[in-house]
Amino acid sequence: MGGSQSTRKVTVDNEHAIQVSREALDRIQAQLDAKQAEQPVAQPAPQYLPPPPYDHKRQQEYAAEEAYWAQRIESLKRQHEKINSGMHLEYQKTLKEANELFNMVQGDKVVTKLAPCQEEKAKVLQCYSTNPDKTLVCSVLVNEFNDCVCKSRVAAVTASS
Known part of the structure; x- marks a missing residue:
């Protein structure tokens, strides 16, 4: 069903299939000459005329x-x-x-x-390093550091406004 191509071939061996007689060629030539005679002679292209004066x-x-x-x-x-x-x-x-x-x-x-509260920060770090397992011992120092940071923030805000 159309899945394979056809193997048939067609060849034409007639080289002179159409022959035109001399009378037919003369009639065609006469018709062409008549048509050319009917056409009007080409007139020269109109030249540009300047606009009328204003x-x-x-x-x-x-x-x-x-x-x-x-x-x-x-x-x-x-x-x-x-x-x-x-x-x-x-x-x-x-x-x-x-x-x-x-x-x-x-x-x-x-x-x-320099960042504020450097002394308090150093004290808190020292306390944590000396008491690694007892962090609540340093809670007083942490509260002092927190208060110092809060005071520094308030001072910075009031200074800028």
Whole structure:
């Protein structure tokens, strides 16, 4: 059912299957000549003619329109320059504020470079190392360290505001 290809071959051995007589060729040639004679002779392509000269009224209208659009373009340029200058000023102002904030934060980091409550931290670590199995013995020192950290946070918040 169409699964295999056919092995049949067809060959044609007739090389001169169609022969045209000389009379038929003459009739075809005569018809072609008649058709060419019927076609009109090709006329030269029309040349471009310049537009008629403008009258004075049209010239004034075009001049007025040109002046309007030139004025409109200049107006838009001025508006664009105002917007650009305003944006440039805002950019400079924001950049200055950002630099001031950055410098302020950098100054605070330099001043408070050492973490607070270092002594209390050292005491807690010493207590834990000497009493590894008795962590509750160090609870008083841990509470002192916790109080110190809380006081440092409150001082940092009040200093920044």
